[in-house]
Amino acid sequence: MRIAAFIAHPDYAALFFGGTLVKHARRGDEAFVVAMSPGEVGAAFKHPDKSLDELAAIKTRELEATARVQGVKEARVLRFPDTRIANTPELRTAIIDLIREFKPDIVITHWPQDGHPDIRETAQAVIDACFFAYLPAIKTTYPAHQVKKLYAFGETAASDHFDPDIFIDISDVIDVKIEAARCNEAMVQEISELFSKGDPDPNSWANIFLGPNMHWGQEAGVKYAEPFKELRIHGLGKRALQALPI
Amino acid sequence: MRIAAFIAHPDYAALFFGGTLVKHARRGDEAFVVAMSPGEVGAAFKHPDKSLDELAAIKTRELEATARVQGVKEARVLRFPDTRIANTPELRTAIIDLIREFKPDIVITHWPQDGHPDIRETAQAVIDACFFAYLPAIKTTYPAHQVKKLYAFGETAASDHFDPDIFIDISDVIDVKIEAARCNEAMVQEISELFSKGDPDPNSWANIFLGPNMHWGQEAGVKYAEPFKELRIHGLGKRALQALPI
Amino acid sequence: MRIAAFIAHPDYAALFFGGTLVKHARRGDEAFVVAMSPGEVGAAFKHPDKSLDELAAIKTRELEATARVQGVKEARVLRFPDTRIANTPELRTAIIDLIREFKPDIVITHWPQDGHPDIRETAQAVIDACFFAYLPAIKTTYPAHQVKKLYAFGETAASDHFDPDIFIDISDVIDVKIEAARCNEAMVQEISELFSKGDPDPNSWANIFLGPNMHWGQEAGVKYAEPFKELRIHGLGKRALQALPI
Amino acid sequence: MRIAAFIAHPDYAALFFGGTLVKHARRGDEAFVVAMSPGEVGAAFKHPDKSLDELAAIKTRELEATARVQGVKEARVLRFPDTRIANTPELRTAIIDLIREFKPDIVITHWPQDGHPDIRETAQAVIDACFFAYLPAIKTTYPAHQVKKLYAFGETAASDHFDPDIFIDISDVIDVKIEAARCNEAMVQEISELFSKGDPDPNSWANIFLGPNMHWGQEAGVKYAEPFKELRIHGLGKRALQALPI
Amino acid sequence: MRIAAFIAHPDYAALFFGGTLVKHARRGDEAFVVAMSPGEVGAAFKHPDKSLDELAAIKTRELEATARVQGVKEARVLRFPDTRIANTPELRTAIIDLIREFKPDIVITHWPQDGHPDIRETAQAVIDACFFAYLPAIKTTYPAHQVKKLYAFGETAASDHFDPDIFIDISDVIDVKIEAARCNEAMVQEISELFSKGDPDPNSWANIFLGPNMHWGQEAGVKYAEPFKELRIHGLGKRALQALPI
Amino acid sequence: MRIAAFIAHPDYAALFFGGTLVKHARRGDEAFVVAMSPGEVGAAFKHPDKSLDELAAIKTRELEATARVQGVKEARVLRFPDTRIANTPELRTAIIDLIREFKPDIVITHWPQDGHPDIRETAQAVIDACFFAYLPAIKTTYPAHQVKKLYAFGETAASDHFDPDIFIDISDVIDVKIEAARCNEAMVQEISELFSKGDPDPNSWANIFLGPNMHWGQEAGVKYAEPFKELRIHGLGKRALQALPI
Numbered sequence A, B, C, D, E, F: 001m002r003i004a005a006f007i008a009h010p011d012y013a014a015l016f017f018g019g020t021l022v023k024h025a026r027r028g029d030e031a032f033v034v035a036m037s038p039g040e041v042g043a044a045f046k047h048p049d050k051s052l053d054e055l056a057a058i059k060t061r062e063l064e065a066t067a068r069v070q071g072v073k074e075a076r077v078l079r080f081p082d083t084r085i086a087n088t089p090e091l092r093t094a095i096i097d098l099i100r101e102f103k104p105d106i107v108i109t110h111w112p113q114d115g116h117p118d119i120r121e122t123a124q125a126v127i128d129a130c131f132f133a134y135l136p137a138i139k140t141t142y143p144a145h146q147v148k149k150l151y152a153f154g155e156t157a158a159s160d161h162f163d164p165d166i167f168i169d170i171s172d173v174i175d176v177k178i179e180a181a182r183c184n185e186a187m188v189q190e191i192s193e194l195f196s197k198g199d200p201d202p203n204s205w206a207n208i209f210l211g212p213n214m215h216w217g218q219e220a221g222v223k224y225a226e227p228f229k230e231l232r233i234h235g236l237g238k239r240a241l242q243a244l245p246i
Helices: A018-026 A052-070 A089-102 A117-132 A171-181 A185-195 A204-209 A211-220 B018-026 B052-070 B089-102 B117-132 B171-181 B185-195 B204-209 B211-220 C018-026 C052-070 C089-102 C117-132 C171-181 C185-195 C204-209 C211-220 D018-026 D052-070 D089-102 D117-132 D171-181 D185-195 D204-209 D211-220 E018-026 E052-070 E089-102 E117-132 E171-181 E185-195 E204-209 E211-220 F018-026 F052-070 F089-102 F117-132 F171-181 F185-195 F204-209 F211-220
Strands: A002-007 A030-035 A074-077 A106-110 A149-153 A166-169 A225-231 B002-007 B030-035 B074-077 B106-110 B149-153 B166-169 B225-231 C002-007 C030-035 C074-077 C106-110 C149-153 C166-169 C225-231 D002-007 D030-035 D074-077 D106-110 D149-153 D166-169 D225-231 E002-007 E030-035 E074-077 E106-110 E149-153 E166-169 E225-231 F002-007 F030-035 F074-077 F106-110 F149-153 F166-169 F225-231
Touching: A002 A018, A002 A089, A002 A117, A018 A030, A018 A052, A018 A166, A018 A171, A018 A225, A030 A052, A030 A089, A052 A074, A052 A171, A052 A185, A089 A117, A106 A117, A117 A149, A166 A211, A171 A204, A185 A204, A185 E211, A204 A211, A204 E211, A211 A225, A211 E185, A211 E204, A211 E211, B002 B018, B002 B089, B002 B117, B018 B030, B018 B052, B018 B166, B018 B171, B018 B225, B030 B052, B030 B089, B052 B074, B052 B171, B052 B185, B089 B117, B106 B117, B117 B149, B166 B211, B171 B204, B185 B204, B185 C211, B204 B211, B204 C211, B211 B225, B211 C185, B211 C204, B211 C211, C002 C018, C002 C089, C002 C117, C018 C030, C018 C052, C018 C166, C018 C171, C018 C225, C030 C052, C030 C089, C052 C074, C052 C171, C052 C185, C089 C117, C106 C117, C117 C149, C166 C211, C171 C204, C185 C204, C204 C211, C211 C225, D002 D018, D002 D089, D002 D117, D018 D030, D018 D052, D018 D166, D018 D171, D018 D225, D030 D052, D030 D089, D052 D074, D052 D171, D052 D185, D089 D117, D106 D117, D117 D149, D166 D211, D171 D204, D185 D204, D185 F211, D204 D211, D204 F211, D211 D225, D211 F185, D211 F204, D211 F211, E002 E018, E002 E089, E002 E117, E018 E030, E018 E052, E018 E166, E018 E171, E018 E225, E030 E052, E030 E089, E052 E074, E052 E171, E052 E185, E089 E117, E106 E117, E117 E149, E166 E211, E171 E204, E185 E204, E204 E211, E211 E225, F002 F018, F002 F089, F002 F117, F018 F030, F018 F052, F018 F166, F018 F171, F018 F225, F030 F052, F030 F089, F052 F074, F052 F171, F052 F185, F089 F117, F106 F117, F117 F149, F166 F211, F171 F204, F185 F204, F204 F211, F211 F225
Parallel strands: A002 A030, A002 A106, A030 A074, A106 A149, B002 B030, B002 B106, B030 B074, B106 B149, C002 C030, C002 C106, C030 C074, C106 C149, D002 D030, D002 D106, D030 D074, D106 D149, E002 E030, E002 E106, E030 E074, E106 E149, F002 F030, F002 F106, F030 F074, F106 F149
Antiparallel strands: A149 A225, A166 A225, B149 B225, B166 B225, C149 C225, C166 C225, D149 D225, D166 D225, E149 E225, E166 E225, F149 F225, F166 F225
16 A cells, blocks of 8 residues: 655654554555655744755755654655745646655645645645546646545644544554654754753653644544544545445 | 434434445344334324324334335334423433344434434434443443444435435445335325426336435445434544554 | 626536526526636546547537527636636636626626635635626726626535525426536536446436435425525625515 | 514513514514513512512513514513523423414524523524424414424624524614613613713613614614524425525 | 532543642632532443442542642532433532532533533533522522633543633643542543553553643643633623733 | 734724724834725725725825824835735735834734635735744844734624624723724715715714624623634744633
């Protein structure tokens, strides 16, 4: 099975669905992660000493390192302009072509109701691209491909009306999720500063960072879980079943 | 597998989820249908010549006949007061005990946001009873039983905010659904009068009666479908999965 | 009375509000239908053998033929780019000018919450254009015109939160709706393949195709109905009445 | 035409739909107003010196006086227990029988999502009673009667999700609305104290009291308007039209 | 300042707003907690060996012990019937009188949209009672009292549409919250079994148990937070301010 | 304290939050108002005799005069194209730079769900700009600045789902609000024509114009109030409190 995640900026791959990527990689699935932008403008907030180009390079390397630990087959960082990502034909075409190149059964993206314009626009572009990718008359480098399922992952503070209906049990890969997250130095440092100060336990940042996974885990009856919500791909009918599922 | 439907009045079993009952019966599942009331007060609207007791007897026989055609193992009609059904401890206790007697994996009931008080109250009582049925300290005739899934079926005109997420393909049993519906004489007559007058085709009532199934079928990419929406059973956590489903 | 429909692609005029167009034409109303794009990219999915230009020509002729059967006075197909329609000043200006040319009392368009970007963008452009069309300082070819009512028609699978409040009884023109729909060969073939296979009745495609109209008809107490929902035109106050309507 | 309003306590008839009653009375319509309770428990908050029985008598007289000024044919005050009104079979039976006695074409009641339990319960009982009143097998003093339309009026602070779709222009009867409201001494005094203190204009209480009518008037393009929202009567299909309304 | 919490069953006081109670107690506020029922029927699920009376006694002692650790001034457990709590006049009267006895400025209760009937009914009874408690004509043991603010606390799995707007930073009292929670043996054991098995850290149950507080803490920029949402008390106007708050 | 309002067209500053501006000015706060466009295209509807440039100049002078009466420190009118305002990087950059120039603690804008495209786009651009203004890597003329609170003001007819939670008591500055509104000649004339005709009182336009303020005042227990609703600034966590607020 093949799975591809399209996100606005690199950090989200470790934070919000990193455990799920590990789970799929361990099953032998081929996973791909693409960030639309290195997120260097946002990163500069915490690193005023570094140039935007340096930050873009760091963020790109960090996503690649994260992916290696997670078992993700390939991670890419595009250079759409951070803080100015828009659901234009150009963005959609790029995503359509990546979908056709990676041929995923499942696509993962942001929940589209979000306070960050880059996230809103990326999510909508991915939703639209999943439909357009199987129209052969839209010509790109690779031939048309039909995605079977599209899921939004959940974030914390900025998502509105995110009411997940699918929970992936990541309890058995939680250590790998943490190890992969550690590849994102700035993020680890930020979490440590914000939430863990004064805590003698060097791992306390990870405990805190996993709070949402514990919370969702309680909803799902397991130790740690990552939440998802299915999004509809236009033109792909709701699937009819032959019996009510238990 | 075992499946039990709890409804306010008998007619709904033919109209709204009759095809799904046939599908399950054909798989070898044991199905049960229980109406809280014969619906004799509503039935008297079209049959002012008959007494309420006669109507109750007719409606009860019709549900039993419907069930036989559908392959439903057992149909019962309780005598809670038509137009005055209320989610009281008595009603809940009756449903709890029936759940424990039939031991269903799946329970089906009305969508609770409805304009008919009997339907609202029945649906809420069933939702509550699915939770209470597995608390052993609530003593009834039969021992505690845990229902695994609870689904609401969809009606037409009176349901608010019913947005189904599960569609059962009933295309291959549509004839049995119609034949079972034919057991409900008053309903057939009412549909014929309302919608088919002047139509020379003696089967036109059935075409019309299947309109919603055709409509939902189009949503689901099949010829005929019945729509359902999962309801949450309190205390039963959302289930965690080991991977995103395709 | 004058009525104008603005839609993203041609097929919708037969499927979703074709009966209503016939009803208005029979009353002597002048009806106009404009598609923003021939929808050739979507059409190529089923017709990989034909060029996009051929498909555009076919779709345009089919809309014109449909309109003739429906009694629609004029149908036009614009050439905004299929799958890339956007609510730009250019699109809005085109619609504003068409509103001013046709001078409709009533405008019909898509429900704006839809999974197809072309539909979302067209619907919003029409909503905006109904407001802008009566601002004389926005200069186009024709003088300012005030639309009195704006309605969204309902589709099937892709519309979210469409809760219609107006139902047009099309029972007496259902044959004309079907005859007009027959002008759209690809659509007829697609419906036949999807839903009617194995059915000996050569008209079964139409029965299936009318499923939603039967469904909505049941809501409205008639045999066949098409559903609509009023949209607000900015600057046009809600109308005050002198008494509560019966 | 006949119109009947069922409300929890007397004051609402002057405040929230008094102008509409005057408009209908002036057209020659027969109007009826019934309060479920005198509202004496609430009234005692401002009048600790009076007994509950005195307050019940005062409130009853005030509603009768209000009705006379409004041209309402008959006003009644039932004695269901203030602050303990519940949607019981008894309450529903009382309303069913009043509907059958007054034979209204139109029924008016509260919007059911309200912070006062008496209002919630009264509104739901009226919604249910409009359905039950035309079932002949539910026996009360008077024969079955079918209400054609049911409207909720709008209040101010306590209603949730009230989004009116009908506005009655009461500009030409605003003086009568004020005069009728003046019959409710406690309410006038309360409004004067709360909002008008220090204002030299003796009529300022009425200006303030009419604020919502001015506000809704602006929505509807008239000087003063009262807002309503149609509620669905179970079993009464949405009405099909022969053409889209202008 | 005085604060009173009214809950369906005892456990919630430790789990969902225990830290907030500690914070208020440390400020010198007088806090009161009342459970409507000991929750013995639910407790019997995990303790089939104990009688309902034993369980009621245990649960009552545990709430009292929890309260002592939290610094709560008084905890009471009423004997309304577990799994059959209903928003009756009797329940409301009990809560009204407790409000009048404790004279709280702030009342805390459940969010009313919940899958457990006891919670739904308790929450609605508390909302109603906050209004009724200041109507002097409703006579109970103690004189009328006006509650100033009413807040719903948040639970995990069973609450619908809970979108908190207030977050209490409990980072500095997290140890006390855990210590108080430890008084509830069955709950600790249940959490340990469900979520912590195999974890060598004896405190891991508490880490898991605090997952939601970490999650909400991230939303609010602190280490641990408990979420609340203000509910409207009928008759208490929204408060007007003299300037926009920073 | 510093406060800045960003609106699509000038009139809104007098109508919808004029009293609040006066209140803040009287406290000694520095207030700024910026309109994205003079709104000359809309204004031409009522003034077909004047050129768009004349109208732009008039509207600009009127906003400046309004601001002087209100005590607003500075009012500016930008020249983004009326009826074609769009949330482009250019518009956002302009607003970001104005936020950084004025350094407001509080920003005010439209509620984003509105029927006028200019209002929708302006509101969303302001929401985005409040986030981007404190990212130092987004370079504009002035250095980064962090807005503390963002509020939407309420309009009348065109806003959807505006459910205010903050009410500013403007009773003591109502005369100044009216005097400032009088600076907008066209608006005064329009209101007078629409709502006050035939009314001998020369001030009746103002009474009508204040209807919404009376209505919201009743919600908030004061004579006149202006309503607001807080909007979330991305990246600014919900604030944690140390105790529940009374």
